[in-house]
Structures are given as structure tokens and as C-alpha cells.
Amino acid sequence: MGQAIPNFGKFLESLRGSISLREAAKKSGLSHAYIRDLELEKNRSTNEKITPSPDTLQKLSNAYGYPYKELMIKAGHLEEHDLMPDAATPDIEVDLSHVYYIEIGMRDIIYADQQARLKKSIDSLRDFSDFLDTLEESGFKKIDSDLYVNFHNIRKYDERNGFLYFDASGEGVCVTISATRQRKYHDLIVRHVANNNQSSLEFSFGKTSGKEASISPARNKG
The missing domain is CATH 1.10.260.40 (lambda repressor-like DNA-binding domains)
Known part of the structure; x- marks a missing residue:
């Protein structure tokens, strides 16, 4: 740096x-x-x-x-x-459809799925703006300051605590959505969870508790 x-x-x-x-x-x-x-x-x-x-x-x-x-x-x-190209380090292509979430740090981008976390340097990206556009097109939404989640892979939504899980049982990897983004994306998350699990909204969720969600700072679990 x-x-x-x-x-x-x-x-x-x-x-x-x-x-x-x-x-x-x-x-x-x-x-x-x-x-x-x-x-x-x-x-x-x-x-x-x-x-x-x-x-x-x-x-x-x-x-x-x-x-x-x-x-x-x-x-x-x-x-x-x-900014000089490094011929010894190949630029690994990442299939975003399999990525659960992406963390953007000061100089690195971390791609995470169920089994691994792949780190790539930001300067290896030809155009960071195009990269962010690609995330949007691939179903990623910004859920915290530097955290993007693939909504196509969310399988369970713990509304009370603001946890987004990538398995239906809610026992695997999860991330925490900020309170502001939770209010913004609540309905979209609910629809994606139902669609990703191939179930109806009524069957999956029923009536909400009406209680306010308790949100923690962004963190990972797994």
C-alpha cells in the first residue's frame, strides 16, 4: 500500500x-x-x-x-x-454465479463461496467501474459499506437478526445485512429466498412477527 x-x-x-x-x-x-x-x-x-x-x-x-x-x-x-502488469501472476476468471458474497477492501477483493475465499488485487481489474456494473448485472446487491451479496444464492433470511444464509437450514455460511439495507431490500430478499428455494412466499414465510430487527455489524459465520 x-x-x-x-x-x-x-x-x-x-x-x-x-x-x-x-x-x-x-x-x-x-x-x-x-x-x-x-x-x-x-x-x-x-x-x-x-x-x-x-x-x-x-x-x-x-x-x-x-x-x-x-x-x-x-x-x-x-x-x-x-499498475504495471505482473506476467507471473495469471488473472483468474471468477464465475460470479457461484459466488456467495464479495468483500471489497483497500487493495483486494475477496470472492467467497461455500468452500473457499479467493483474493484478487484491485489493481488487476481493468476498470473498477465496469466491475461494479457486472456485480449488479449478476444479481449482487450492496448490503454494507464494502460487502456485496449474490441474491441468487440466498436460501434463508433471519429477519430478526439480519442474517442472510446460503443454505436453507441456516447452519452454514452467512453474512449480516446492515439495518439501512435491510429496510431497502427486505421485500426483494424475501422474494429471492422463495424463488431460490422454489417455494411460495406464503408457505415459506407466513405472517411476520411485526417486531423490529436487531442488527449487528457485518460479520461472517461458518
């Missing part, structure tokens, strides 16, 4: 230029408060230093019309030599 340029937040602010925070939020899909936090390089609620993730940088790149890879370098996620 490289070193972020000095005053990276000021650099982001200069990229925004005369665009208002709210306009930048609309263009990027990020909140205007979060964009300002990034420019100040700290969470104003906790006063902790923050670093934008590759996903966030991709959104800012699109909003400001600035090259994504250059932004990754300036943020310290990549170094110049990281």
Missing part, C-alpha cells in the same frame, strides 16, 4: 471546485456530510481520521471526472508500480 499525498482532503475539495456539497452528493451517491468529512480527513462525530475506500473513490472519480487510478494513487491505495 502506498502513501497518501499530503492534505489529500484538500485535494478532494479542490476537485469539487465550485460544485456545492449537495450537488456533489447527488452526482456521487454519497452523503454531503460524508464528502465534507473526507475533505476534512476526519469523522466530525468521532474526530477519528478516515480514509475513503476504493468504492468511494470510484464514485468521486465519476462525479468529478477525475481518473480513478490516479485518485487511488493519491489516496495511498496504489503505487505507480502496482
Whole structure:
């Protein structure tokens, strides 16, 4: 991992230029408060230093019309030599239909299924934006800050705790969906679970308890 340029937040602010925070939020899909936090390089609620993730940088790149890879370098996620192709490391093709979920880290992407977790470096992807589009087309939804789940592979939904399982018994691998995404995707999850198990909604779920879901931070189980 490289070193972020000095005053990276000021650099982001200069990229925004005369665009208002709210306009930048609309263009990027990020909140205007979060964009300002990034420019100040700290969470104003906790006063902790923050670093934008590759996903966030991709959104800012699109909003400001600035090259994504250059932004990754300036943020310290990549170094110049990281962009050089490595002939000794083959680029393994991943069949997304068999992937349960994908975690996007600072420099790596982890593909997980029932048996294994495959790590690939972000700089090996030709276009990160195209990669995110491919995820959407393949049935993946963003359920937490850097966690994408293949809805075609969800077999059980524990609504109370926000757990998404990839086996009908609910004893195998699972991930936790954030409270915000749970509210957004609840109906879609229910439909996918019924479809993935080839059962009807009425038979699989019946009436809901009406109780609020208790959500934990994103974690894996298995």
C-alpha cells in the first residue's frame, strides 16, 4: 500500500471546485456530510481520521471526472508500480454465479463461496467501474459499506437478526445485512429466498412477527 499525498482532503475539495456539497452528493451517491468529512480527513462525530475506500473513490472519480487510478494513487491505495502488469501472476476468471458474497477492501477483493475465499488485487481489474456494473448485472446487491451479496444464492433470511444464509437450514455460511439495507431490500430478499428455494412466499414465510430487527455489524459465520 502506498502513501497518501499530503492534505489529500484538500485535494478532494479542490476537485469539487465550485460544485456545492449537495450537488456533489447527488452526482456521487454519497452523503454531503460524508464528502465534507473526507475533505476534512476526519469523522466530525468521532474526530477519528478516515480514509475513503476504493468504492468511494470510484464514485468521486465519476462525479468529478477525475481518473480513478490516479485518485487511488493519491489516496495511498496504489503505487505507480502496482499498475504495471505482473506476467507471473495469471488473472483468474471468477464465475460470479457461484459466488456467495464479495468483500471489497483497500487493495483486494475477496470472492467467497461455500468452500473457499479467493483474493484478487484491485489493481488487476481493468476498470473498477465496469466491475461494479457486472456485480449488479449478476444479481449482487450492496448490503454494507464494502460487502456485496449474490441474491441468487440466498436460501434463508433471519429477519430478526439480519442474517442472510446460503443454505436453507441456516447452519452454514452467512453474512449480516446492515439495518439501512435491510429496510431497502427486505421485500426483494424475501422474494429471492422463495424463488431460490422454489417455494411460495406464503408457505415459506407466513405472517411476520411485526417486531423490529436487531442488527449487528457485518460479520461472517461458518
